[in-house]
Amino acid sequence: MGLLILAAEHAGGALGSTSQPDLLAARQMQAMSFVVHIPLVCFGIAFPTMVLFAEGLWLRTGRPAYKALAKRWSKVMMILFAVGVVTGTILSFEFGLLWPNLTATFGNVFGLGFAIEGFSFFIEAIFIAIYVYGWDRLPDRLHFLTGIPIAVAGVTGSLSVISVNAWMNHPGGFDIVNGKVVNADPWVALFNDHLWYEFTHMYLAGYMVAGFLVAGAYAAAWLKGRRDLYHRAGLIIALTFAALATPVQIVVGDWAGRQVAEDQPVKLAAFEGLGETTKGASLHLGGIYQDSEVKYGVGIPKLLSLLAFHEPDAKVQGLDSVPRRDRPPVNIVRISFQSMVAIGTVLAALAAFYVAVWWKRRRLPRSPWFYRAVIAAGPLALVALIAGWVTTEVGRQPWVVYGVMRTRQAVTNAGGLPVAYIALAAVYLSLLIGVIWLLRRLAGRSPALEVDAPLESADAR
Amino acid sequence: MLADLCLALIILGLTAYAVMGGADFGAGFWDLTAGGASRGGRVRGMVARSMGPVWEANHVWLIFVLVIFWTCFPIAFGSAMSTLYVPLFIATIGIIFRGTAFALRGQAATINEARVLGGLFALSSVLVPFCMGAALGAIGSGRVPIGNAAGDPFSSWLNPTSILVGALAVITGAYLAAVFMAGDAARGGLRDLVVAFRGRALASGALSGVLAIGGLIVLHDDAPNLFDGLTSSPGLFFVIGSALAGIATIALVWRESFEAARYTAAAAVGCLTIGWAFAQSPYLLPNELTLDEAAAGDTTLVAVLISVAVGMILLVPSLYLLYSFVLRGRLDEDFEPLDQRFRPLSAGDHPKDGR
Numbered sequence: 001m002g003l004l005i006l007a008a009e010h011a012g013g014a015l016g017s018t019s020q021p022d023l024l025a026a027r028q029m030q031a032m033s034f035v036v037h038i039p040l041v042c043f044g045i046a047f048p049t050m051v052l053f054a055e056g057l058w059l060r061t062g063r064p065a066y067k068a069l070a071k072r073w074s075k076v077m078m079i080l081f082a083v084g085v086v087t088g089t090i091l092s093f094e095f096g097l098l099w100p101n102l103t104a105t106f107g108n109v110f111g112l113g114f115a116i117e118g119f120s121f122f123i124e125a126i127f128i129a130i131y132v133y134g135w136d137r138l139p140d141r142l143h144f145l146t147g148i149p150i151a152v153a154g155v156t157g158s159l160s161v162i163s164v165n166a167w168m169n170h171p172g173g174f175d176i177v178n179g180k181v182v183n184a185d186p187w188v189a190l191f192n193d194h195l196w197y198e199f200t201h202m203y204l205a206g207y208m209v210a211g212f213l214v215a216g217a218y219a220a221a222w223l224k225g226r227r228d229l230y231h232r233a234g235l236i237i238a239l240t241f242a243a244l245a246t247p248v249q250i251v252v253g254d255w256a257g258r259q260v261a262e263d264q265p266v267k268l269a270a271f272e273g274l275g276e277t278t279k280g281a282s283l284h285l286g287g288i289y290q291d292s293e294v295k296y297g298v299g300i301p302k303l304l305s306l307l308a309f310h311e312p313d314a315k316v317q318g319l320d321s322v323p324r325r326d327r328p329p330v331n332i333v334r335i336s337f338q339s340m341v342a343i344g345t346v347l348a349a350l351a352a353f354y355v356a357v358w359w360k361r362r363r364l365p366r367s368p369w370f371y372r373a374v375i376a377a378g379p380l381a382l383v384a385l386i387a388g389w390v391t392t393e394v395g396r397q398p399w400v401v402y403g404v405m406r407t408r409q410a411v412t413n414a415g416g417l418p419v420a421y422i423a424l425a426a427v428y429l430s431l432l433i434g435v436i437w438l439l440r441r442l443a444g445r446s447p448a449l450e451v452d453a454p455l456e457s458a459d460a461r
Numbered sequence: 462m463l464a465d466l467c468l469a470l471i472i473l474g475l476t477a478y479a480v481m482g483g484a485d486f487g488a489g490f491w492d493l494t495a496g497g498a499s500r501g502g503r504v505r506g507m508v509a510r511s512m513g514p515v516w517e518a519n520h521v522w523l524i525f526v527l528v529i530f531w532t533c534f535p536i537a538f539g540s541a542m543s544t545l546y547v548p549l550f551i552a553t554i555g556i557i558f559r560g561t562a563f564a565l566r567g568q569a570a571t572i573n574e575a576r577v578l579g580g581l582f583a584l585s586s587v588l589v590p591f592c593m594g595a596a597l598g599a600i601g602s603g604r605v606p607i608g609n610a611a612g613d614p615f616s617s618w619l620n621p622t623s624i625l626v627g628a629l630a631v632i633t634g635a636y637l638a639a640v641f642m643a644g645d646a647a648r649g650g651l652r653d654l655v656v657a658f659r660g661r662a663l664a665s666g667a668l669s670g671v672l673a674i675g676g677l678i679v680l681h682d683d684a685p686n687l688f689d690g691l692t693s694s695p696g697l698f699f700v701i702g703s704a705l706a707g708i709a710t711i712a713l714v715w716r717e718s719f720e721a722a723r724y725t726a727a728a729a730v731g732c733l734t735i736g737w738a739f740a741q742s743p744y745l746l747p748n749e750l751t752l753d754e755a756a757a758g759d760t761t762l763v764a765v766l767i768s769v770a771v772g773m774i775l776l777v778p779s780l781y782l783l784y785s786f787v788l789r790g791r792l793d794e795d796f797e798p799l800d801q802r803f804r805p806l807s808a809g810d811h812p813k814d815g816r
Contacts, residue, residue, distance in 0.1 A: 013609070014536050015536065015539050015607070015611075016608060018609055078564075079564055081517065082560055082561070083561055083564070085517050085521070085560060086556050086557045086559075086561060087557070088524070089520070089523065089524060089553070090553050090556070090557065092524055092528065093549060093552075093553045095542075096527070096539065096543065097542055097543070100538075100542050100543035100610070101539060101609055103531045103538055104536045104538065104540070105535070107531040107532055107538060107539070107757070108533070108757030109761075111528060111529075111531050111532025111533075111765075112761070112765060114528040114531075115528050115529060115532055115765055115768050115769065115772075116768055116772070118524050118525045119772035119775060121524060122518060122779070123775060123776070123779055125517040126518045126779045126780060126782070126783045129513075129517065129792070130514075130782065130786060130792065133792035134791070134792060137791055137792065149779070183758070183760075184757065184758050184760060184761050185760050186532075186761050186764045187764055412543045412609060413609040413610035413611075414614065415614065416546075420550055423554065424554070427554055427558070434561055434562075434565050435561070437565075438564070441568050
């Protein structure tokens with residue numbers, strides 16, 4: 001299907017041709033907005049479940065430390081949601097402000113996903129307000145129930161947005177006749193083949209990023225000697241979610257890689273720096289792509305063919321299969337890809353160690369190095385998340401709709417993009433400082449304030 | 462027919478956003494004009510308490526409008542967004558500052574922090590509706606041609622109609638906010654704030670009425686087609702409806718029936734957006750693109766209508782739940798003037814002292 005479209009006519013922009021000298025500024029702005037928003041999406045996907053888990057523990061045991069934890073977390077969830085609301089709005093504006101020709105040409109094809117996302121967003125906003133403002137004002141069980149729609153909507157919302165991204169990578173649901181998009185069928189576009197692996201990959205990434213970041217905060221407290229039930233539960237709940245998601249991510253990563261190999265062979269070639277089409281292609285670790293090959297890397301014979309097609313002698317298409325102007329920037333894609341995989345492997349090892357100690361000894365690891373590693377795991381997971389998105393989005397270039405419309409055709413003709421880029425960067429920087437300031441302030445407050453009662457120590461159990 | 466239904470969804474979303482999102486911006490307007498830290502502390506405390514649980518849900522209407530617009534009328538969307546990039550970019554920056562500064566102010570530890578964050582929140586609350594109103598004025602007065610940033614980046618939104626609509630957006634938001642918060646204050650038994658917001662509601666209500674009627678003169682010269690549409694049937698019908706609802710609201714606020722006034726105030730704004738749509742008919746971009754020319758194919762429109770119908774089955778009861786909790790005070794926090802936290806306890810004026 002992908003190849004079929006590649007061979008088909010390209011779509012002209014519905015608003016006519018564009019000549020934007022600052023295309024790169026537009027792309028950087030989009031990427032920046034995305035990098036700001038996507039960690040918040042992780043919390044939207046994963047955090048409500050953790051909060052509900054903590055509240056569920058409280059409902060079952062009646063121990064105030066669990067309630068304090070759930071309540072504190074729900075406040076963090078609310079703040080991150082508020083920031084996610086505004087940064088998400090920026091992304092929807094950018095569809096028109098930066099890429100009007102994409103929206104004008106394909107809005108009727110891909111827009112449905114966002115319409116569904118809009119309703120998820122509504123449900124999330126409504127129930128987050130009820131949940132957070134409803135503490136101690138609604139009956140306990142009803143309060144717990146009002147949290148469930150938040151968790152569900154966080155998942156359906158990201159599902160529908162990812163469906164649009166998957167469509168950009170594997171477009172369908174329309175025909176092109178004389179450069180015009182006709183016969184738009186948004187349902188076909190919405191449920192495309194790439195949706196399921198992209199979504200599963202992102203869903204697990206959400207648990208890894210949110211889980212490790214939250215766990216890191218409690219690991220830091222642990223090292224400072226704060227080991228009461230509140231801190232212990234905060235560490236264990238968050239870390240367990242992350243640790244369970246991480247090994248599964250490796251399997252899903254393999255699934256994603258094979259799907260890309262099948263539908264976007266040029267992108268896969270960029271992941272691996274494969275210059276020429278090769279049978280029994282080897283996989284290179286590290287190094288840099290120069291003159292159609294990876295230099296200074298460690299090559300493992302036949303591994304690429306084995307991983308991509310599960311056959312050691314399979315033919316893997318190289319970058320030379322398309323003209324130079326249709327290739328993505330290889331080193332950015334490849335380095336991002338390798339960083340993601342390397343970090344994922346390290347995190348999987350950490351997760352395996354944690355689970356193994358728990359399994360054999362029924363306790364947390366004792367080495368302070370474990371807690372230091374958990375502190376590092378959060379930022380590392382974040383880097384892997386962003387590297388993964390760079391891999392797939394830069395790897396899609398020069399296309400905005402893969403094989404159909406070039407990014408340069410989609411961009412606005414408006415002026416002043418570099419100025420807007422700098423302004424937006426300054427705004428995001430202040431936003432970041434503000435949010436960190438706020439979270440630190442919240443963390444500095446005694447958890448006992450959340451329940452107006454002293455919290456018990458961990459040893460009381 | 463399908464295109465008309467999809468336009469109706471946009472009008473619905475726009476009205477909901479103008480009423481509920483607009484009131485949140487209006488709350489920011491009253492925050493801005495509340496005066497010094499101690500004099501304005503009570504008004505600001507009320508703003509924070511009223512907006513807290515609802516502003517995020519209210520904001521989503523904007524996203525709803527954008528998404529339906531681009532899915533159902535992609536070429537009009539691309540043309541409008543690319544020509545109006547200046548006001549809309551300013552609006553996006555304002556949206557970031559408005560939301561985050563509001564959330565952060567709730568955690569401020571000193572009066573100076575609260576001042577800076579409150580200033581950002583309140584200024585953005587005026588800037589955003591003005592820019593969005595100006596962008597709507599640009600579309601209504603036919604200053605958005607088809608094409609990729611084909612219109613003038615400045616005169617498209619810096620013109621009499623745009624400035625009128627921008628100002629109207631700010632002042633009607635303030636009016637709605639004052640009506641709603643007078644009701645919230647009455648529910649909370651905060652008599653001084655009832656008086657404060659009642660006065661504000663009457664003043665801003667009168668001002669928006671004057672501005673709307675006086676604005677017709679502006680439209681007569683600057684956007685004659687829109688003027689004709691608003692002064693002949695069926696547009697005129699809604700303009701009169703809006704005026705009547707506005708007068709009814711002022712009467713209800715005068716009599717302190719704030720709960721009923723909520724609905725008439727919303728009806729006044731709703732009539733205005735519907736009247737506007739009729740006045741522009743059959744154009745989506747006046748003199749450039751009719752609604753039918755702009756519409757996506759039937760498959761897309763049907764898909765959107767089905768999705769929205771299903772979505773509404775979930776959304777309407779959820780919104781009902783939220784607002785019924787809010788209006789019955791189930792989510793109300795204890796009222797605290799914004800500057801109270803920063804006052805020394807020795808001042809002896811903490812609200813909890815007396816009880």
